[in-house]
Amino acid sequence: MGKNKKKVRICFAASSGGHYEQLKMLKPLMDKFDSFVLTEKTKYSADLKDKKTYHLPQVNRKELFFIFKMIWIYIKSFFIFIIKRPDVVICTGVLAMVPMCLIAKFFRKKLVYIESFAKVNSPTLSGKFLYKKADRFYVQWDSMKEFYPDAICLGGIY
Numbered sequence: 001m002g003k004n005k006k007k008v009r010i011c012f013a014a015s016s017g018g019h020y021e022q023l024k025m026l027k028p029l030m031d032k033f034d035s036f037v038l039t040e041k042t043k044y045s046a047d048l049k050d051k052k053t054y055h056l057p058q059v060n061r062k063e064l065f066f067i068f069k070m071i072w073i074y075i076k077s078f079f080i081f082i083i084k085r086p087d088v089v090i091c092t093g094v095l096a097m098v099p100m101c102l103i104a105k106f107f108r109k110k111l112v113y114i115e116s117f118a119k120v121n122s123p124t125l126s127g128k129f130l131y132k133k134a135d136r137f138y139v140q141w142d143s144m145k146e147f148y149p150d151a152i153c154l155g156g157i158y
Contacts, residue, residue, distance in 0.1 A: 011086035011104070012051075013038040013097040016058065022092045022117055024048065025157045029090075036084055038077075040096050054080050056096045061125075074099040081107070088112060094126040105133050112136045115144060117156050123147040 010033045014023035020039050030037075030051060037048060041055035056076055059069045077099040089104040090112045091097050101111050113134040115127045120141045123131075131137055131148055139151045 007034045008088065009033070009084065009086045010035040011038055011081075011084065011089045011100060012036070012091075013089055013100050014092040015094045015096050016040040016042045018118060019092045019094060019116060022114065022157055023090075026090065036086075038080065038097065038100055054084075059096050061095060070099070074103075077103055090114070091130075092116065093124055098126055098129065101130055101133070110135045112138070114138045114157065115140065115148070115151070117141075119144060 010030070012023050012026060012030055012035055014020045016039060023037070023039075027048065030048070036052040036054065038054050038056065040058045042058065056073050057069060059066065059073060063069070073096055081100065081103045086104065086109060088110040089101055091101055092114045093116055101113070104111050111130070111134045113127065113130050113136070115138065116124055117140045119127070120143055123144070127148070131151075137148055137151045139145065139148055139153050140156045142153050145151060145153060
């Protein structure tokens, strides 16, 4: 291969908790590419030690200042996107990660969404919103094909 071969840069995006734990299962994939992590800032630090990690505030759609927090998250996500220039965003959800997914699609980058392992009989709101926008949409349970008929089911990433 020639020296001019472009390295693929990947943003691995997940909110805190179980979504982040699922994302960590993709560490072997992270190590194969120029990658970074986008997650929520929480009281506990669970960052992957050898991966640059960017933090967004936690958000809940039922909180009083939801709209203002989401505007801030969009702005912060936009600047992270401009600085890091990912070619692909791989996301395990949820809400705080949606802006990065939409920004990536706006700039015609690839979006891979992995629906939560915990969702066996119903979709997440983020999954429903990003289903048609994602270039690849994965579910971890066959039963989820009822909600996402074009999704790819490869089983659990655990």
